[in-house]
Amino acid sequence: MVAPDRFSTGESNLDLHSKDQSQHPACRPEAVIWPVDRVEVSEILKYANKNLIPVTGWGAGTSLEGNPIPVKAGIVLDFSQMNKILDIKEEDFQTDVEPGVIYQDLNEKLRHKGLFFPPDPGAQATIGGMIANNASGTRTVHYGSTKDYVLRLSVVLANGEIIETGTRASKTSSGYDLIHLFVGSEGTLGIMVEATLRLVGLPAEFSAAIVTFPSVEAAGKAVYEIIRSGLDPAALELLAPDCIKLINQEQDLGLNVSPTLFMEYHGPTKNQLAEVLEMVQEICKGEGSGEFRSGLGRTERDHLFKARHELAEMIIRNHPDCSLMVIDVAVPITAYPEIIAFVIEESEKIGIPGYIFGHAGDGNLHLVFMGKTGDEREWKVIDQANQHIVSKALDMGGTATGEHGVGIGKRKFMDAEHGKSLEWMKRIKDLFDPNGILNPGKIFPCK
Amino acid sequence: MVAPDRFSTGESNLDLHSKDQSQHPACRPEAVIWPVDRVEVSEILKYANKNLIPVTGWGAGTSLEGNPIPVKAGIVLDFSQMNKILDIKEEDFQTDVEPGVIYQDLNEKLRHKGLFFPPDPGAQATIGGMIANNASGTRTVHYGSTKDYVLRLSVVLANGEIIETGTRASKTSSGYDLIHLFVGSEGTLGIMVEATLRLVGLPAEFSAAIVTFPSVEAAGKAVYEIIRSGLDPAALELLAPDCIKLINQEQDLGLNVSPTLFMEYHGPTKNQLAEVLEMVQEICKGEGSGEFRSGLGRTERDHLFKARHELAEMIIRNHPDCSLMVIDVAVPITAYPEIIAFVIEESEKIGIPGYIFGHAGDGNLHLVFMGKTGDEREWKVIDQANQHIVSKALDMGGTATGEHGVGIGKRKFMDAEHGKSLEWMKRIKDLFDPNGILNPGKIFPCK
Numbered sequence: 001m002v003a004p005d006r007f008s009t010g011e012s013n014l015d016l017h018s019k020d021q022s023q024h025p026a027c028r029p030e031a032v033i034w035p036v037d038r039v040e041v042s043e044i045l046k047y048a049n050k051n052l053i054p055v056t057g058w059g060a061g062t063s064l065e066g067n068p069i070p071v072k073a074g075i076v077l078d079f080s081q082m083n084k085i086l087d088i089k090e091e092d093f094q095t096d097v098e099p100g101v102i103y104q105d106l107n108e109k110l111r112h113k114g115l116f117f118p119p120d121p122g123a124q125a126t127i128g129g130m131i132a133n134n135a136s137g138t139r140t141v142h143y144g145s146t147k148d149y150v151l152r153l154s155v156v157l158a159n160g161e162i163i164e165t166g167t168r169a170s171k172t173s174s175g176y177d178l179i180h181l182f183v184g185s186e187g188t189l190g191i192m193v194e195a196t197l198r199l200v201g202l203p204a205e206f207s208a209a210i211v212t213f214p215s216v217e218a219a220g221k222a223v224y225e226i227i228r229s230g231l232d233p234a235a236l237e238l239l240a241p242d243c244i245k246l247i248n249q250e251q252d253l254g255l256n257v258s259p260t261l262f263m264e265y266h267g268p269t270k271n272q273l274a275e276v277l278e279m280v281q282e283i284c285k286g287e288g289s290g291e292f293r294s295g296l297g298r299t300e301r302d303h304l305f306k307a308r309h310e311l312a313e314m315i316i317r318n319h320p321d322c323s324l325m326v327i328d329v330a331v332p333i334t335a336y337p338e339i340i341a342f343v344i345e346e347s348e349k350i351g352i353p354g355y356i357f358g359h360a361g362d363g364n365l366h367l368v369f370m371g372k373t374g375d376e377r378e379w380k381v382i383d384q385a386n387q388h389i390v391s392k393a394l395d396m397g398g399t400a401t402g403e404h405g406v407g408i409g410k411r412k413f414m415d416a417e418h419g420k421s422l423e424w425m426k427r428i429k430d431l432f433d434p435n436g437i438l439n440p441g442k443i444f445p446c447k
Numbered sequence: 448m449v450a451p452d453r454f455s456t457g458e459s460n461l462d463l464h465s466k467d468q469s470q471h472p473a474c475r476p477e478a479v480i481w482p483v484d485r486v487e488v489s490e491i492l493k494y495a496n497k498n499l500i501p502v503t504g505w506g507a508g509t510s511l512e513g514n515p516i517p518v519k520a521g522i523v524l525d526f527s528q529m530n531k532i533l534d535i536k537e538e539d540f541q542t543d544v545e546p547g548v549i550y551q552d553l554n555e556k557l558r559h560k561g562l563f564f565p566p567d568p569g570a571q572a573t574i575g576g577m578i579a580n581n582a583s584g585t586r587t588v589h590y591g592s593t594k595d596y597v598l599r600l601s602v603v604l605a606n607g608e609i610i611e612t613g614t615r616a617s618k619t620s621s622g623y624d625l626i627h628l629f630v631g632s633e634g635t636l637g638i639m640v641e642a643t644l645r646l647v648g649l650p651a652e653f654s655a656a657i658v659t660f661p662s663v664e665a666a667g668k669a670v671y672e673i674i675r676s677g678l679d680p681a682a683l684e685l686l687a688p689d690c691i692k693l694i695n696q697e698q699d700l701g702l703n704v705s706p707t708l709f710m711e712y713h714g715p716t717k718n719q720l721a722e723v724l725e726m727v728q729e730i731c732k733g734e735g736s737g738e739f740r741s742g743l744g745r746t747e748r749d750h751l752f753k754a755r756h757e758l759a760e761m762i763i764r765n766h767p768d769c770s771l772m773v774i775d776v777a778v779p780i781t782a783y784p785e786i787i788a789f790v791i792e793e794s795e796k797i798g799i800p801g802y803i804f805g806h807a808g809d810g811n812l813h814l815v816f817m818g819k820t821g822d823e824r825e826w827k828v829i830d831q832a833n834q835h836i837v838s839k840a841l842d843m844g845g846t847a848t849g850e851h852g853v854g855i856g857k858r859k860f861m862d863a864e865h866g867k868s869l870e871w872m873k874r875i876k877d878l879f880d881p882n883g884i885l886n887p888g889k890i891f892p893c894k
Contacts, residue, residue: 089779089781091671091780091781092779092780092781093674093780094779114675133620134619134620134624135620136618136620140618144595145618145620147624148591148595161867163866163867163868163871164866164867164868165865165868167777167844167845167846167864168778168779168843168844168845169776169777169778169779169809169810169811169840169844169845169846169849170777170779170780170809170810170811171583171587171592171777171809171810171811171846171849171850172581172777172846172848172849173580173581173582173583173592173631173846173848173849173850173851173852173853174846174847174848174852174853174857174861174864174865175631175853175861175864175865175869175872175890176628176631176632176636176872176875176876176890177581177594177627177628177630177631178868178871178872179627180594180624180626180627180628181623181624181627181628183624184620184622184623184624185623189623200677201674201675201676201677202677203677204676204677224538227540227648228561228648229648229651229715230647230648230649230650230651230713230714230715231715266677267677268676268677268678268722268723268726269722271722272719272722275715275716275718275719276715279715329616330614330616330617330618330619331615331616332536332539332541332615332616332617333538333539333540333617334536334538334539362616362617362618363616363617363618364616364617364618393616396615397614397615397616398614398615398616399614399616399618399619399620399621400621401619401620401621402616402618402619402620403618403620404620405620405621406620406621406622410621414621414622417614417621417622418612418621418622419610419611420608420609420610420611421610421611421612421625422622424610424625424879425622425623425625427878428623428875428878429623431874431875431878432871443622443623
């Protein structure tokens with residue numbers, strides 16, 4: 001079905017496709033295939049469907065909930081050879097891409113045309129993975145999530161059928177929205193083989209600010225006031241004191257070790273952004289802010305945000321012999337200070353290093369626990385803390401996962417989060433994939 | 448099942464629920480019921496499902512494609528008594544509403560809290576109708592469509608089951624997105640009984656401009672350059688010369704009779720908006736613009752946009768004894784000048800008054816044909832022009848309906864627009880509504 005050099009059952013290839021960046025246990029597939037076009041994907045799925053062989057799509061393996069771990073073995077489809085940017089329709093603000101295109105590579109290419117694709121999950125993610133998990137990141141507060149940027153999809157269904165859905169128009173009210181059904185479905189309803197993405201113009205000017213606060217509550221209040229004011233931040237990130245301590249130590253920034261907001265603003269001129277920064281500073285002062293560092297222009301923005309962007313790496317580097325679990329709850333923004341307080345308490349209770357940061361403008365909180373790899377007792381404790389935190393977020397009207405997807409780690413919360421609508425999700429799954437071959441063992445709780 | 452005064456088979460009530468604002472033929476239901484809560488809706492659907500009685504939801508009857516016309520008779524559920532704003536969570540930028548809430552009433556209430564619900568389909572639409580049709584309007588270019596504002600839904604399914612789906616968090620990657628499946632499904636998958644809507648802060652300052660151009664192409668080019676620049680218009684509307692002629696005549700504005708852009712900008716200060724207007728004027732001049740009228744502040748904005756907002760009424764008033772058909776195609780924005788040229792040609796060819804205007808920033812074009820009510824020959828000609836225009840839009844990669852929904856009028860284009868994915872939409876319909884009782888005869892082509 002495929003050329004022999006694009007099919008492997010070799011140990012090292014199976015190992016490479018057995019785990020993502022999470023702490024979830026590795027599980028090897030039986031074979032890895034690197035398809036080169038939709039016809040191959042269709043043929044493979046037809047065969048797998050007939051022979052009841054699990055098929056799991058693979059992007060870059062940068063996910064954080066075990067989303068592409070082939071827990072039922074079978075075939076992994078690695079899309080690294082379907083990585084072409086097929087077209088950039090500059091004046092329509094659109095691009096057609098294959099699933100294996102790397103997020104960073106796409107934006108590098110688009111930059112020269114004055115355009116960009118805003119969801120910002122991490123530089124190495126693939127577009128296919130981003131669509132599968134409805135990924136988002138620091139810029140979502142202004143620009144939205146991946147789901148807001150998918151105009152058209154070509155999808156191979158479990159039975160091998162290839163369908164196209166969506167439109168090149170920027171809006172539509174025509175029929176049921178299958179696009180949003182596939183986005184975030186983690187490859188359990190079909191396998192995406194081409195997408196048309198909406199793009200936006202690169203802002204003319206950038207600015208950023210770092211502001212410290214006496215308490216998480218004060219920072220949370222400032223977040224609310226900034227959003228309320230219509231100042232429209234392009235990023236609005238909160239870092240807890242432990243993260244600031246680490247940043248100071250690694251990059252010698254000399255920041256006050258206290259709750260800190262990292263903010264970014266985009267606009268047409270430096271003048272406008274200077275005015276915006278003044279208004280932001282005024283708001284922050286009103287909430288008792290301490291230090292206020294700010295800068296105008298792309299270089300200054302990059303400089304100020306460097307620490308934020310490298311934070312996850314710093315955490316990992318500082319805890320060798322540890323694995324990470326990233327908690328990814330999102331809550332209504334008024335509940336943000338309370339969930340942070342709760343998370344701090346849980347983290348202190350179990351005495352395991354936990355770094356708290358998040359996309360405050362979206363009410364999305366991350367808590368990174370660094371647990372000793374293989375230490376079962378420690379991981380049991382972390383798992384209990386995770387359980388408490390997610391349950392608390394759900395009680396607050398929030399969600400178990402703001403941007404990392406359900407994968408393996410969040411399955412057990414699906415009943416609590418979705419109630420009876422989970423049964424309808426399962427019926428949709430059974431409609432599209434009656435034999436259950438697509439990424440089995442994900443999203444739905446194990447019975 | 449319901450109090451006798453909320454059930455009617457009276458002629459006048461049946462007539463009132465037999466047609467919307469479109470030219471589609473009236474069709475009476477057998478009964479109208481005004482439910483007051485979800486339990487009643489559930490009981491009615493259980494009964495109807497068992498007895499195979501069609502059930503169609505009814506908001507304000509302001510739709511333009513016959514969307515709520517009960518073509519298979521049965522029961523119409525009129526939601527005008529489920530019109531409560533249940534809660535406004537001001538600091539979470541959320542409101543919980545019943546389906547019968549009127550768009551304008553909601554925004555009137557929200558204004559006092561410095562908030563608003565942006566999709567702008569027309570003042571009298573209900574939230575239920577907006578959700579059913581994924582309605583949008585003049586502000587969609589900046590603020591998006593209804594689908595971008597629905598966080599949670601309570602839906603009664605065909606079998607009477609009540610499900611809740613979504614989250615109060617502003618983002619989520621948890622499970623399949625049922626919200627977007629229900630939004631725009633025109634009451635064919637379930638009947639919405641409560642929604643949580645995302646809100647945005649009222650901008651501090653407003654501005655507007657009216658700019659004339661020598662040609663549609665020049666205006667189209669200006670639209671592209673404005674979007675490209677990141678100046679982020681809150682509305683970007685194109686009116687063809689016939690509309691300007693009508694506006695001059697009705698409101699004595701003395702505008703040049705030529706293709707004209709109506710634009711709106713929102714921002715934190717008048718200074719910023721003045722700067723934006725200068726940049727916009729510069730861009731327009733580069734495309735050979737003629738007159739440039741602009742104003743700062745809410746009053747000036749309202750004054751400049753009055754004519755645009757009243758355009759549809761003016762058209763109707765000027766053609767007594769006529770019915771209207773509104774063509775509602777959307778295309779990629781580079782195709783906008785070409786579809787306008789095509790539409791002008793079609794309109795001139797058939798010699799029936801046609802008013803061209805649209806949400807240029809979204810590539811969404813309206814052509815309002817005023818045909819003599821009951822004149823079969825004339826309506827046949829209009830129908831042919833509609834056929835040509837929609838087919839042209841689909842050839843350009845566009846959609847048959849940008850914001851009015853499929854209803855009755857666009858069913859025949861669904862095969863051409865969706866191909867094989869239409870079959871999957873039908874399978875989803877059959878999954879949720881196996882007896883086909885929910886708003887039958889809509890969206891899917893008649894076999």
